[in-house]
Amino acid sequence: MFMTQQENTSAAVRFLEGERVFLRPIGTEDTELYFRSLFSKETRMLTGTQKHFTREQIHQYIENKGQDSSSVLLLICLCENDQVIGDVQIGDIDRNNRNAFIRISIDQNAYQGKGYGSEALLLMLDYGFGILNLHRIELNVFAFNERAIHTYEKLGFQREGVQRQALYYNHAYHDSILMSMLADEYRAKYLK
Numbered sequence: 691m692f693m694t695q696q697e698n699t700s701a702a703v704r705f706l707e708g709e710r711v712f713l714r715p716i717g718t719e720d721t722e723l724y725f726r727s728l729f730s731k732e733t734r735m736l737t738g739t740q741k742h743f744t745r746e747q748i749h750q751y752i753e754n755k756g757q758d759s760s761s762v763l764l765l766i767c768l769c770e771n772d773q774v775i776g777d778v779q780i781g782d783i784d785r786n787n788r789n790a791f792i793r794i795s796i797d798q799n800a801y802q803g804k805g806y807g808s809e810a811l812l813l814m815l816d817y818g819f820g821i822l823n824l825h826r827i828e829l830n831v832f833a834f835n836e837r838a839i840h841t842y843e844k845l846g847f848q849r850e851g852v853q854r855q856a857l858y859y860n861h862a863y864h865d866s867i868l869m870s871m872l873a874d875e876y877r878a879k880y881l882k
Contacts, residue, residue: 702772705764706813711806713764713778713813717756720765721749723774733797736835738857759783762817766796766810775801778810780818780827788825790818808841812880815845819873828870832857839867846879847871 704712716724725748728739743751755763761781765774776796783790792814796807818824829847831838843849847869855863 702767704767706817707769708809708813710769711775711809711813712767712769713810714767715756716752716763716765716777718749718752720774721745721752724748724752724777727776727795727797730797732799733795735859736832736838737793737795738832738859740859762814762822764814766794766806768806775806776810778814780814780822780824783822783824788823790822790824790827792818792827792829803837808845811841811845815871815876816880819876825873826870828868830856830866830868833865833867839869842869845871846875848875 702712703714705715706713722745725743725745727733728743728748733739755761760783761779762783763777763779763781766776766778767774775798776794778792778794780790780792792811794807794811794814796802796810815827818827828850829842830853831842833839833852848871850868850870853866853868856866857864
């Protein structure tokens with residue numbers, strides 16, 4: 691049975707799908723949503739975002755991401771209602787050394803601490819190791835973000851080091867913790 695054109699365009703594309711969340715590509719139609727997410731006070735602190743952005747800059751950023759072969763930026767959506775709750779990215783993909791970084795942001799408290807972020811990260815890690823053939827995926831997390839550190843360690847990320855006083859935010863310097871996961875560590879933990 692074929693869908694009507696209206697049904698076909700109104701359904702969200704589900705690029706990577708889990709039990710409770712799915713990841714979909716970001717498009718310029720998401721400019722306002724993405725722009726507003728950057729002004730959450732807590733999100734700005736947890737991500738170390740110091741600069742302000744205009745809608746036009748965000749629109750251009752999203753357009754550029756569509757052309758960027760060294761990065762995969764996806765929105766995190768709830769399976770039950772297609773609601774966007776954050777974003778996750780694999781970036782700086784180094785095809786020679788098979789390395790990249792990963793980052794995630796869930797900007798509303800109502801969706802934090804419920805396992806949505808862990809599920810989104812696992813979807814993206816599976817994509818990174820299983821499709822992009824990456825060997826190593828790293829992340830940075832600020833030392834004051836204890837909830838994220840706990841989550842990353844639970845998922846299997848290993849601490850590699852501390853970048854001392856790497857962030858100046860809210861009148862103080864903060865350490866940044868470097869963590870990573872290797873493909874064989876991911877496979878041993880999740881592909882049994």
